[in-house]
Amino acid sequence: MKKLLNDPANAVADSLAGFALAHADIIQVHHDPAYVTRVGGATTGKVGLVSGGGAGHEPLHTGFVGDGMLDVAVPGAVFTSPTPDQILPALQAADGGAGVLAIVKNYTGDVLNFDLAVELAETEGLDVATVLVNDDVAVEDSTYTAGRRGVAGTLCVEKIAGAAAQQGGDLADVTGVAHRVVDNVRSMGVAVTACTVPHVGAPSFDLPGDQLEIGIGIHGEPGRRRVKAVPADEVTQMLLDPVADDLELSAGERVLLFVNGMGGTPASELYVVYGRARRLLEQRGVTVARSLVGSYVTSLEMQGASVTVLRLDDELAALWDAPVHTAALRW
Amino acid sequence: MKKLLNDPANAVADSLAGFALAHADIIQVHHDPAYVTRVGGATTGKVGLVSGGGAGHEPLHTGFVGDGMLDVAVPGAVFTSPTPDQILPALQAADGGAGVLAIVKNYTGDVLNFDLAVELAETEGLDVATVLVNDDVAVEDSTYTAGRRGVAGTLCVEKIAGAAAQQGGDLADVTGVAHRVVDNVRSMGVAVTACTVPHVGAPSFDLPGDQLEIGIGIHGEPGRRRVKAVPADEVTQMLLDPVADDLELSAGERVLLFVNGMGGTPASELYVVYGRARRLLEQRGVTVARSLVGSYVTSLEMQGASVTVLRLDDELAALWDAPVHTAALRW
Amino acid sequence: MTLDADWAERWIRRTADTVAGRRDELTELDRQIGDGDHGENLVRGFRAVVAKLDARDGQDGATEAAGPRLVGDVLKLTATTLMSTVGGASGPLYGTAFLRAAKVTGRESIDTRAVVAMLESALEGITVRGKATPGEKTMVDAWTPAVDAAAQAASEGGDEAAVLRAAAAAAAAGATATIPLVATKGRASYLGERSAGHEDPGARSTALLLGAAVEALAERSA
């Protein structure tokens, strides 16, 4: 394993230290326990937004702390959810007196650790709501699984709920908007190569040279099936169709199309996927009204991409358009 | 070779098509010959800025077209400079009557093709100035080489000259500022893995599993030397020291520190490199007054990073801070 | 052969040694059907528990008069430390298991009945948190036969050692028995049918944990 890292055991801490120095105008890093807050801390009277999860998905979540998005992000070890004693002070740091919304990706580890922390926070009088993000349509039947995973759609929830909070919504409003995003966003991903967790030192799964892994999550876990490598147009259709079908998109609807890189994918390839996904949506009579293309919800250096579609209405579109000023997303 | 591409021969065209759709609010893509202009075209009375070069370095240059940066970008085939018959109309498209500055990375191919196009443009009455970017200190002795290469420092030239043009500088002013950036910017890079050019299908060089290639360019060309993989702190020092030495930085100076990913590097690793580079600069008594961390000047999916330092004065800092609105850089 | 606080402490220290030694094996199991962090998670967690035990033992020396030490105290310290250092699914699950186990072992030493109650409470804590039932290819598939075997051994008049040995053996067998199962809880469930053919990492670590409890019996405190 070759990586631009020092001691793998310090990978997250070293990276956070550099992140803190590079973006001192936007964020502050708290060490021991580790969490990232906006410069200046919680805004009085504003609903606080907290998200977190294993590290290795950067810029998610730390890169999304700032005006118009998250107040606090809590990174765990690589691909390992943070612990309650990190999450509890993070929830407290986000509270400006109007309550806190915790945005949690639906993984057993994340759910259990956030649940514990939220219980503790409530004991201490904090008003906390939780929204579970579960946009990954690769996990088909939740009767036989831990339920759909939260993947790239998380960015949409954080951006839009963040805008709602910034605009002064109360906890119920912001939580309602977040739930509405969750209800209308779906994703599916493909891996071209696996990734290597620093402390493991070996690729997270073995992917023969001519195979693609369809339906991967964002933790280097294997996907639902393997296919022989096919052109990007075909791969994109394998991702877009299940997403659009699950959303039951019909002609005339407007969507946000988000093509996300898994960390090691050249931007040029993401645009190839974007172009095809967009044509497929247009063939369904669906209008792509907003777009995002880039590596935002990643799995270390994994090569691959995911396609996320969010059904838009006027309110969600306006909240998406609202200003945001974070290390990784800014307009 | 597995990539999210269709026919490798159409890689650049397919990607540009998706890019055009995703950023229709900022740019327009002209096909045959291929170049990318700002929506709305040249601004009357403003100096036009054109840059270009081989594709495969995205977001450079196409992602830097927009307000406050480039007017036109000309992408060639992957890692191959564009041809004069692409560059000529690109120069013409950038002209708003105040002349055009061509920003050219110092590679034989880019220089020859741009020279030819500029000659033709001048024949047609266009006022064109050229600035050659050659920030790569890995190429040490220009008596025995084609001269230092242009690498990540190109972003600094495009951003700062772009701001100068946007603020109404005339061609001499804008060219002067661009030269000043070139004189004060230096870079050096490392590859952790090689990259694979789509139409080649094999990695651009053979890098054994435990080796790093120090002093790489951005075209998948091998570097100056190989070292056994060492921790990020040591690698960073191998990049930062030659850069700082070549700039003859002295205590009390202010710089921009730009840590650039080569395309396949996780953001988390870039911040580790950034943290170390910053400490090394601070040990020299140099103040890091501006920062940029991200994959902006890439070599397809190569893993690795480069460190760029730009010596700042008040004017350069203010131009860096000026608003920019492009697909890849925005503030 | 009393199951006192010293035994509990030896148990936890042995577990720390075992997971450190078997780290790569746990990692590899988790890499096959999960995300490859189970070994690292437990090493980090138990290392932290050992650090706390070391610190406490130092303090204890200074305050010998503080009175008898309880089994449950060791388990509670283990619980809260795992909870705050492991993360992932296994952190809250093992954390809750030890927390519940601590509640029924607040004594100077525990007898066979208390051993069975301890294991039952641990399992209960895991299922309350994780909502898994037997057969879903989780650590529950190691804990459930362990509890049954312990109860059986106790009802047959076995001593503490016999009860713990029965539990550990059953946990190991239960872990092996997860191999053919298709996961329906935890990360492995995302693999669907492809999860079959691999042992569940949490079941394996449960077997290691209970094996360490047996080994701690034989050992004498330093």
Place this chain on the structure above:
Amino acid sequence: MTLDADWAERWIRRTADTVAGRRDELTELDRQIGDGDHGENLVRGFRAVVAKLDARDGQDGATEAAGPRLVGDVLKLTATTLMSTVGGASGPLYGTAFLRAAKVTGRESIDTRAVVAMLESALEGITVRGKATPGEKTMVDAWTPAVDAAAQAASEGGDEAAVLRAAAAAAAAGATATIPLVATKGRASYLGERSAGHEDPGARSTALLLGAAVEALAERSA
């Protein structure tokens, strides 16, 4: 065996075939000490020239009365097409070479002296653009001996075929002789000492180009 426009056209078409057939070899050479695109660059360029020749021949058929075709016309078309389709360093260099060659071959057919002049002009164009001198490990190291050998053959009274054969053989030898050189121009120069031990891709493609000129002599037009 006249070196007329038909020969020139056969030369260019043969070159297109040759670079297509040897694409991977050129790519591999450029991958070793450059950026791996030389094969693809030339294939793209000469394919475009062939397309233009095809289109023009179609037109020619329709306008037979248009008068005699000149060698220089074929070379000029080649020049401008390479210039506008190859890119990289080799596009302007080969483009300029053909442009200069076209200037001294604006005739219906060329004799030995004109062949030598053509090669001299081509080399001059390359050095004017690229500013390389012999020994810098570039295509100049194939063109220079080719020009010298052609002049020598002509001065010894050789015919057109002999002159071209001499040039091609010398270019091939010149290409091989670049192997030990350390590059000081072009992309390979960034490698410093490490560029030694590899043949220069542009020198090799020059040898292929001049080899095709010889082959085109033997061939009859269809």
